[in-house]
Amino acid sequence: MVSRVLIIANGSKQESLLLADEIISYLSSRGIVSFIVSTRSCDEGLSVPMSTDLVITLGGDGTVLYAARAVHDLGIPILPVNLGTFGYITEIAKDEWKDALEHYMYKGDNLSRRLMLRIAVYRKGRRIWSASALNEGVISSSGIAKVISLELSLDSIQLGNFRADGMIIATPTGSTGYSLAAGGPIIDPDMSAVIITPVCPFTLSNRPLVTSGKLVSLRVLPGQRTDLVLTADGQLDFPLEEDDVVTVEKSMSRALLIKSVQRSFTDVIRDKLHWSGGLHA
DSSP states (O other): OOEEEEEETTTOOOHHHHHHHHOOOHHHHOOOOOEEEEEOOOSSSOOOOOOOEEEEEOOOHHHHHHHHHHHHHGGGOOEEESSSSOOOOOOEEEEEHHHHHHHHHHOOOOOOEEEEEEEEEEEEEEEEEEEEEHHHHHEEEEEEOOOEEEEEEEEEEEEEEEEEEEEEEEEGGGGGGGGHHHOOOOOOOOOOOEEEEEEEEETTOOOEEEEOEEEEEEEEEEEOOOOEEETTTEEEEEEEOOOOOOEEEEEEEEEEEEOOSOOOOOHHHOOOOOOOSSOOO
């Protein structure tokens, strides 16, 4: 039962505040209490009222990533409403939110459980930074693009040293983001897999890897010719030093995203990637 709703509106989109008023009026007419948070920065802290049953995001994929990091470990579902073109995550259009919400409240079968990542940085054996991510964690040069060197291990088994412009560790949800642009595969978002995608690797044999492994470890090798930075979901960042160890593992909790009742993930990627025609297209 939904009785308390938190609405997160992208404050840089005027349309989001207008739609928020419409949603608040609808919820109020059904005796549902709602709260609204307007945000302009995805690194702001978010205070979630107690006993929140549902979060509605108004914006784009970035707003959903921000909300997912804040509420995934609380088990609160997110209804992502897209105010632009259809997003890979926010597949619910602004004129479809009511149908998706009512379907969830009365049937509850349009819920997608998405893998989250837990990312941590260890320096001299001590954890100094951590974050969650719905899309990916990325290690790259923090300045002018230069090749970086990383030691990669999977479940404590060393896979080798990689020289590349960067390294992406992505979830199935994030497989349609930076990882895809770097040549990684598209993975069904409900799967529990991790994608390791080198960015422009110096060695052509270094290819993307899809694994069910539990722990990915990356050590920043000595002798770097550039400063390095770790980013989570393209919204949080942390500067790295030589010999730092970055660990990425599957979170125990999932991001719960309410799906559109109008289209599937396959519909979205077909339209976004402009797939068409028959066998010879």
